[in-house]
Amino acid sequence: MKHLIFVLSAPSGTGKTTIQKLIKNELKDIDIITTYTTRKPRKSEIKGIDYNFVTEEIFKKMIKNDQFAEWSIVYGNYYGTPKKEIEENLKRNRKMLLVIDTQGGLKIKENYNDKVFLIGILPPSQKEQERRMRERKDMNEEEIQKRISISKEERKILLKFYDIRLINKDIKKTVEKIKKIILNN
Numbered sequence: 114m115k116h117l118i119f120v121l122s123a124p125s126g127t128g129k130t131t132i133q134k135l136i137k138n139e140l141k142d143i144d145i146i147t148t149y150t151t152r153k154p155r156k157s158e159i160k161g162i163d164y165n166f167v168t169e170e171i172f173k174k175m176i177k178n179d180q181f182a183e184w185s186i187v188y189g190n191y192y193g194t195p196k197k198e199i200e201e202n203l204k205r206n207r208k209m210l211l212v213i214d215t216q217g218g219l220k221i222k223e224n225y226n227d228k229v230f231l232i233g234i235l236p237p238s239q240k241e242q243e244r245r246m247r248e249r250k251d252m253n254e255e256e257i258q259k260r261i262s263i264s265k266e267e268r269k270i271l272l273k274f275y276d277i278r279l280i281n282k283d284i285k286k287t288v289e290k291i292k293k294i295i296l297n298n
Contacts, residue, residue, distance in 0.1 A: 115298060116208075116227075116228060116229060116230040116298045117202065117203060117206065117207065117208050117209065117228045118199065118202075118203075118208075118209055118211065118221060118225055118228050118229045118230070119143075119208065119209070119210045119211070119229075119230050119232060119294070119295050119298075120210075120211045120213060120217075120218040120221050120222070120229060120230070120231050120232065121133065121210060121211070121212045121213075121232050121234065121291070122212075122213060122214055122215045122217075122218045122231070122232070122233055122234070122267070122270075122271065122275070123233065123234035123235070123267075123271075123281070124235070124236065124242065124260070124263070124264030124267045124268065125242075125246060125260040125263075125264060126236060126242040126243065126244075126245040126246035126249075126260070126264075127234050127235065127236045127242060127245070127281055128234065128236075128245070128281045128284055128287070129212055129234055130163070130212070131284060132212075132234065132281070132284065132287060132288055132291065133145060133210070133212045135284070135285075135288045136210060136288060136291060136292065136295075137210075139288070139292060140292055140295060140296075142207075142208065143207075143208045143209060143210055143295060144198070144202055144207060144208070144209040144210070145209070145210050145212070146194060146195065146198050146199060146202075146209050146210065146211045147161065147162070147163075147164060147165055147195075147198075148164055148165070148192055148193065148194055148211075148212070148213060149164065149165040149166075149167055149172060149175065149181075149184075149191075149192070149193045149194075149195065150164045150165070150166060150167070150172075150190055150191065150192045150193075151166075151167060151168065151169045151172050151190045151191040152164075152166070152188075152190035152192075153166070154166050155251055156251075165195075169191060172184075172191045172193065173191075175193065176193070179196070180193075180195060180196055180197065181193035181194060181195065181196055182194045182195070182196040182199050182220075182221060182224055182225075183213070183216075183217045183220035183221050183224065184217075185214065185216045185217055185220075187214050187216070188256070188259070188260070188263075192213070192214065192217065194211055194213055194217060194221065199211075199225070203225075203228065208295060210295070214267070215233075215267045215270040215271060215274075215275075218231050218270075218274075218275070219270065219274060222274070230276050230277075230294065230298050231274065231275040231276045231277075232275065232276065232277055232278075232279065232291060232294060233271030233272075233275035233277065233278040233279070234278075234279055234280075234281050234287065235268065235271065235278055235279070235280050235281065236280070236281060237280055237281070237282045239261070239264075242261070242264065243257065243261060246260060246261075277294065279291070
């Protein structure tokens with residue numbers, strides 16, 4: 114059976130948002146499932162494209178109404194993948210990409226099992242990962258250190274449970290590898 118759900122997970126500062134945008138532009142036959150979050154949008158983010166930004170109150174109602182295939186609290190904010198979009202794509206036998214954290218990836222794998230292919234992205238080094246986070250200039254020192262600490266746990270999950278791991282040294286090469294995975298699995 115071919116996989117229909119491709120989960121892309123990566124620690125902060127690894128390039129997953131850029132990868133997602135490039136894949137969306139280059140693979141027209143795959144749906145990108147937009148995550149819901151309670152965090153505030155960054156300057157460059159567009160509501161409904163990068164994330165569905167909602168209040169904590171709305172998010173909690175969605176949890177209560179069983180509207181998420183998975184949800185978790187990451188860096189103090191709620192994040193969730195809408196169940197309805199996944200179910201609709203499965204009915205249409207259509208491939209989809211979810212860009213979510215490792216907790217969410219494992220929950221999606223648990224819920225949809227053999228339909229799921231887990232792709233982990235790693236930075237070339239921890240030093241490079243930290244440099245990328247600092248370059249974004251949207252986090253304070255405490256938040257950067259917190260993300261570096263959490264990324265160590267995320268790496269363990271990627272190495273132990275994910276179907277494949279790619280080191281993102283060159284964004285174009287990484288995107289090409291991911292496209293091949295999606296098209297051939």
